[in-house]
Amino acid sequence: MVSMTKPNGRLAFFINDASEVRRILVRRHSKYHKGPGFERVKMLLGNGLIVSDGDVWRRSRTMIQPAFSKKNVHRLMTVMVECCDRRAVHWADLATRGERLNITEETSDFALELILMSIFGDDYENRILTQGDNPFAFLSRDSTRDLSVVMKVRHLRELLTSIIEERRSRSDETHFDFLSMYLGATDKQGRGFSDTELLDELMTLIVAGFETSANTLNWVWHLIAKHPDIEKKLIEEAQRVLPNVSAVNADSLNAMQYTQQTLEEALRLYPPVWLFTRRSHEGDELDDYDVPSGTDIYLSPFILHRTERYWSDPTIFNPDRFAPSDKPSKDRPYFPFSLGPRRCLGEYFSFMEMKVHLGLLLPRFRMRLLDDKEPGLELGINLRSDADIYLQPEER
Ligand code: HEM
Numbered sequence: 001m002v003s004m005t006k007p008n009g010r011l012a013f014f015i016n017d018a019s020e021v022r023r024i025l026v027r028r029h030s031k032y033h034k035g036p037g038f039e040r041v042k043m044l045l046g047n048g049l050i051v052s053d054g055d056v057w058r059r060s061r062t063m064i065q066p067a068f069s070k071k072n073v074h075r076l077m078t079v080m081v082e083c084c085d086r087r088a089v090h091w092a093d094l095a096t097r098g099e100r101l102n103i104t105e106e107t108s109d110f111a112l113e114l115i116l117m118s119i120f121g122d123d124y125e126n127r128i129l130t131q132g133d134n135p136f137a138f139l140s141r142d143s144t145r146d147l148s149v150v151m152k153v154r155h156l157r158e159l160l161t162s163i164i165e166e167r168r169s170r171s172d173e174t175h176f177d178f179l180s181m182y183l184g185a186t187d188k189q190g191r192g193f194s195d196t197e198l199l200d201e202l203m204t205l206i207v208a209g210f211e212t213s214a215n216t217l218n219w220v221w222h223l224i225a226k227h228p229d230i231e232k233k234l235i236e237e238a239q240r241v242l243p244n245v246s247a248v249n250a251d252s253l254n255a256m257q258y259t260q261q262t263l264e265e266a267l268r269l270y271p272p273v274w275l276f277t278r279r280s281h282e283g284d285e286l287d288d289y290d291v292p293s294g295t296d297i298y299l300s301p302f303i304l305h306r307t308e309r310y311w312s313d314p315t316i317f318n319p320d321r322f323a324p325s326d327k328p329s330k331d332r333p334y335f336p337f338s339l340g341p342r343r344c345l346g347e348y349f350s351f352m353e354m355k356v357h358l359g360l361l362l363p364r365f366r367m368r369l370l371d372d373k374e375p376g377l378e379l380g381i382n383l384r385s386d387a388d389i390y391l392q393p394e395e396r
Helices: 018-027 038-045 054-068 070-075 077-097 103-120 122-131 137-141 147-169 178-184 195-226 228-241 250-254 257-269 347-361
Strands: 002-005 011-015 032-034 276-280 296-299 365-369 377-379 383-385 390-395
Touching: 011 018, 018 296, 038 195, 054 070, 054 178, 054 195, 070 077, 070 347, 077 103, 077 347, 077 365, 077 390, 103 122, 103 178, 103 195, 103 347, 122 147, 137 195, 147 178, 147 195, 178 195, 195 228, 195 257, 195 347, 195 365, 195 383, 195 390, 228 257, 228 347, 250 347, 257 347
Parallel strands: 011 296
Antiparallel strands: 002 011, 032 276, 276 296, 365 390, 377 383
8 A cells, every 4th residue: 555645735545455445445435435536527427426426326326226237238239239230331341441440449439339329229310310420429539628528518418408308208108228217217205317417327328338348349359369369269159159140148148158258357457447536535444544534545456457466477368367267266356347336337238248249240350460569558537548459350
């Protein structure tokens, strides 16, 4: 653990110890709120689930959690397949022409389109794509959060407000998408979300739900291209479990054990949320330190997932670490989706999405590396590659 006094005079701890991380995220979570950096995220997401704390967070989490049940996620599987089909058309075209493919952009477009279709259903085609350029596209392209982004966000919120109003007025129709589930959600007093709350939660869902999966898939394609032995096993599994598109269902996806391990291992090396921050709002004690109220806490899955004390040969990509017989013991720190009550709500959704993506696209396309250069890291809010990754697609 490292303690420091920040330039603004605030005390901070950087915690690199597995059991202390667990203590903060799980056992003592109620003593901590979200920490530094979240003020900026608030500008984009208002008081949505990722940034809210205390009673506001508890109420929203209780209202939203049922939307993420396995049963509901399974109903969105057809949308996942459709988004893969859209990518395949473009990839086949590039492969025929011998052109290289920007996998960073492709995985980003895939994940953004999927989350938008999962939230808005038919309104994605009817209300969003009809706007000309997809008004959400900047979320995947703009890494700068400047004034033009603020304007685009304002425009988005206006668009979302009109979609919400229209949906509320045609309550006779039966939709199945996140928007309909959020519109129907009620708290213990039977109250639903207000329009502003709903807007914040929808923006949160879009931002939380696409960049993380997109970044993971970006790294996964790069890692697979670098490891032909692992690629072979993944293809063998996909061909066995998903011989055709109609075989995509909950049972077959759950049977993709090696793909699951590969994704878990990619998330070990490249956890998209690489740094978590918290701020104590009452006093606490760690093993050797007192934590007064108002202390900033930093925790990094990126560092703990690569610490030799916990992982042998930590920089080696080896999906066998996650074989059912060799699951990390409780004291090995592994928390790409966080731990405890604030754990990610989209974990199951994202594994399903990534398995459909790999299961359908990998047996069709071989991706070759263009060179041996290792992509650098951009440690922003999310862990990205510092430049887009290009691969050479070939149809198998
Ligand atoms: C590989 C994919 C993903 C990763 C690694 C990931 C990771 C995380 C992490 C680490 C947090 C907690 C952050 C913190 O406590 O500071 C979180 C929260 C959250 N995630 Fe994910 N996420 C992923 C995909 C998704 C998807 C696909 C969705 C939605 C469809 C989603 C929805 C959420 C929500 C709503 C929260 C806030 C939960 C709360 O505070 O109660 N995530 N995610």
